[in-house]
Amino acid sequence: MPRSLLTSGSSLAFVIAMAACPGVASANEELLRLQQDPNQWVMPTGDYANTRYSALDQINKDNVGDLRVDWTFSTGVLRGHEGGPLIIDGVMYVHTPFPNNVYALDLNNDGQILWSYKPTQDPDVIPVMCCDTVNRGVAYGDGMIFLHQADTTLVALDAKTGEVKWSVKDGDPTKGETGTSAPMVVKDKVIIGNSGGEFGVRGKVTAYNTQTGEIAWRAYSVGPDDEMLVDPQQTTELGKPIGENSSLNSWEGDQWQIGGGTTWGWLSYDPELNLVYYGTGNPSTWNPVQRPGDNKWSMTIFARDADTGMAKWVYQMTPHDEWDYDGVNEMDLFDRPINGQERKLLVHMDRNGFGYTLDRETGELLVAEKFDPVVNWATRVDIETGKPERDPRYSTEANGEDVNTTGVCPAALGSKDQQPAAYSPQTGLLYVPTNHVCMDYEPYQVAYTAGQPYVGATLSMYPPEGEDNLGNFIAWDPVAGEIKWSIPEPFSVWSGALATAGDVVFYGTLEGYLKAVDAQTGEELYSFKTPSGIIGNVTTYTHNRKQYIAVLSGVGGWAGIGMAAGLTGDTEGLGAVGAYKSLDQYTQLGGTLTVFSLPD
Amino acid sequence: MFPYRSFLTVAALCGGSFALGAALIAPAAFGTAATPTDGAESEEKPYSIAEDGTVDWATYNGYRRYNSVCFQCHGPDGLGSTFAPALVESLKVIPYEQFLEIVVNGRENVTTATESKMPALGADPNVMCYINDIYAYLKARSDGAVGRGRPAKHQDKPPEAAEAEDACMG
Numbered sequence: 001m002p003r004s005l006l007t008s009g010s011s012l013a014f015v016i017a018m019a020a021c022p023g024v025a026s027a028n029e030e031l032l033r034l035q036q037d038p039n040q041w042v043m044p045t046g047d048y049a050n051t052r053y054s055a056l057d058q059i060n061k062d063n064v065g066d067l068r069v070d071w072t073f074s075t076g077v078l079r080g081h082e083g084g085p086l087i088i089d090g091v092m093y094v095h096t097p098f099p100n101n102v103y104a105l106d107l108n109n110d111g112q113i114l115w116s117y118k119p120t121q122d123p124d125v126i127p128v129m130c131c132d133t134v135n136r137g138v139a140y141g142d143g144m145i146f147l148h149q150a151d152t153t154l155v156a157l158d159a160k161t162g163e164v165k166w167s168v169k170d171g172d173p174t175k176g177e178t179g180t181s182a183p184m185v186v187k188d189k190v191i192i193g194n195s196g197g198e199f200g201v202r203g204k205v206t207a208y209n210t211q212t213g214e215i216a217w218r219a220y221s222v223g224p225d226d227e228m229l230v231d232p233q234q235t236t237e238l239g240k241p242i243g244e245n246s247s248l249n250s251w252e253g254d255q256w257q258i259g260g261g262t263t264w265g266w267l268s269y270d271p272e273l274n275l276v277y278y279g280t281g282n283p284s285t286w287n288p289v290q291r292p293g294d295n296k297w298s299m300t301i302f303a304r305d306a307d308t309g310m311a312k313w314v315y316q317m318t319p320h321d322e323w324d325y326d327g328v329n330e331m332d333l334f335d336r337p338i339n340g341q342e343r344k345l346l347v348h349m350d351r352n353g354f355g356y357t358l359d360r361e362t363g364e365l366l367v368a369e370k371f372d373p374v375v376n377w378a379t380r381v382d383i384e385t386g387k388p389e390r391d392p393r394y395s396t397e398a399n400g401e402d403v404n405t406t407g408v409c410p411a412a413l414g415s416k417d418q419q420p421a422a423y424s425p426q427t428g429l430l431y432v433p434t435n436h437v438c439m440d441y442e443p444y445q446v447a448y449t450a451g452q453p454y455v456g457a458t459l460s461m462y463p464p465e466g467e468d469n470l471g472n473f474i475a476w477d478p479v480a481g482e483i484k485w486s487i488p489e490p491f492s493v494w495s496g497a498l499a500t501a502g503d504v505v506f507y508g509t510l511e512g513y514l515k516a517v518d519a520q521t522g523e524e525l526y527s528f529k530t531p532s533g534i535i536g537n538v539t540t541y542t543h544n545r546k547q548y549i550a551v552l553s554g555v556g557g558w559a560g561i562g563m564a565a566g567l568t569g570d571t572e573g574l575g576a577v578g579a580y581k582s583l584d585q586y587t588q589l590g591g592t593l594t595v596f597s598l599p600d
Numbered sequence: 601m602f603p604y605r606s607f608l609t610v611a612a613l614c615g616g617s618f619a620l621g622a623a624l625i626a627p628a629a630f631g632t633a634a635t636p637t638d639g640a641e642s643e644e645k646p647y648s649i650a651e652d653g654t655v656d657w658a659t660y661n662g663y664r665r666y667n668s669v670c671f672q673c674h675g676p677d678g679l680g681s682t683f684a685p686a687l688v689e690s691l692k693v694i695p696y697e698q699f700l701e702i703v704v705n706g707r708e709n710v711t712t713a714t715e716s717k718m719p720a721l722g723a724d725p726n727v728m729c730y731i732n733d734i735y736a737y738l739k740a741r742s743d744g745a746v747g748r749g750r751p752a753k754h755q756d757k758p759p760e761a762a763e764a765e766d767a768c769m770g
Binding site for chain 1: 663664665669671672673675676682683706708710713714715716718719721724725726727749769770
């Protein structure tokens, strides 16, 4: 029997919030159950802990070489496709970059479109999205699909019909504030961050009631204590209270008001501790000379109470950033013994090139080591003070305005950007997609105008001296702080990884290859070239007891900036690296979902 | 560097955007952005490059400013990205006046196949105070007179340029 196609028109986006529905089961219990069910992929991060690990093992290292394409779906959008689909009860939810369409595909009926949601957004939002109009995915909870649109609208859609239940505007795109991040549903709240660090946007995280769309709490990254939801005595950094006006005292005058610290990365949640974790982005502007102080709490890991938003602990990784090393990358949560004692860990592979391992209950810093040997802006991180020891040669602050600081590693896009890693409890290793790029950085005077770029630095990027690979896919031991193995890739690895109980790790490349490697050795077991470069995240699920692997391809994002250009070796002071091939010799635009399986 | 006619265009266009109530800086201030250091240069060739490759300050500063406000969309060295055109090619067909008009007022190309939008930058001093420098750099790139990356040698910042910058940026 044919299913009816329900298309929710743009006018539905403006439907006023529906009345609250008391008595609906808490999203907590349903989601707690579903996120542990490997047959579904119920949240963009795979699970609350952000491990991107699946207990499925039908596809394993012995048979993954037989993988083949089962079916495909074109998204109809050309821009960069980050994130990945959700799979819940036989329905797959696929999102697109701007205009942020959502499709519900019926896996029981050959992928027929059950409903689609196509919002109408003012195109004015397009040019204020700093690095392509990406979107990192939708969230599920309480029978609804939550979409965080480019124009900062958070919309709740009925998961069965696509009908708009409510919609709210989270921010002001005319001031450069946009939405790119995936929401996360925790208990009866849906939580989102914001984007716009290159426009002087003030970072914040907001929790909305899933039933009504009303704000439950909102916590800014910078500013007065009450607006940041921090307690001067109870909120700690490395075990010590942060004190009063910790942020205000670290900025000159009212610069914090345009101080950045946006929150466009991934959220994690520990149900036992009831803490939500995320990182904040760069302080605005990119010219460090113009904003004296530590610029708290930009570049910071936050642990917040899920119910109240109150910060339990913070840790600022890069005080007074001089290189645009946003701290937004995902927090991977798992337990492992350290020195014979089981610890609740939080592992964070930061843009600044250090892999941090902390106690996620207390915020104690346990490990901080470079995960790319070329990282040079700091020699080490002092575990006691948590402070990076900077090399003055690469300090754009010390060298000053109008001076070109050369050979800084990593480049502004970081040793790793938002592309999430995967953690396998079987191997105890984190599988990390990384960038291997260095830069010249010249800061200079810049003026703030609301809604206009507020950057203040010139950058050029290139491979590290004497090398020509711009990325590596690495296995990282988060306890020892060591690289276990490393696979060089010609371009930055901009795709989220997937680890499975089949002892296989999957990732995508910018040329468009979906690759499967041995979780123990990194040996390549399978490779298939999808229609476009992959900046999406690999997912897995079962349907009718058969395991599938799914990934979005569609090149773009920050990675698409150098698409036509490639990198040349003629940058001064770096010698002959050799001309580097450009990405457009390998791939072109276009969003496609590709789904793989083993032959029957 | 630019003939008086272009000067007027800058002021007129900037004035237009102020009428929309978006700017903080007086239109006359943007006029000082055209730092005419060499009156002999023509509009068709708004840059000067010495025999040894030393580029004039405007071209060098244009490189710096391009990489601050333009490169996020138009890619490194004007070579384009997955979502904005290569200006190295555009400037082969777009005359100065049209370049200025697009920068000031923006441009939209939203169809079923593409969603690209250039913002109106007429109210942004980080762009408008240096727009002629940015044009000089891009024109030099477009003409093949300047290669990729940071120009290796450049003229020192002339005092007039520093004064104009301070006056324009406020």
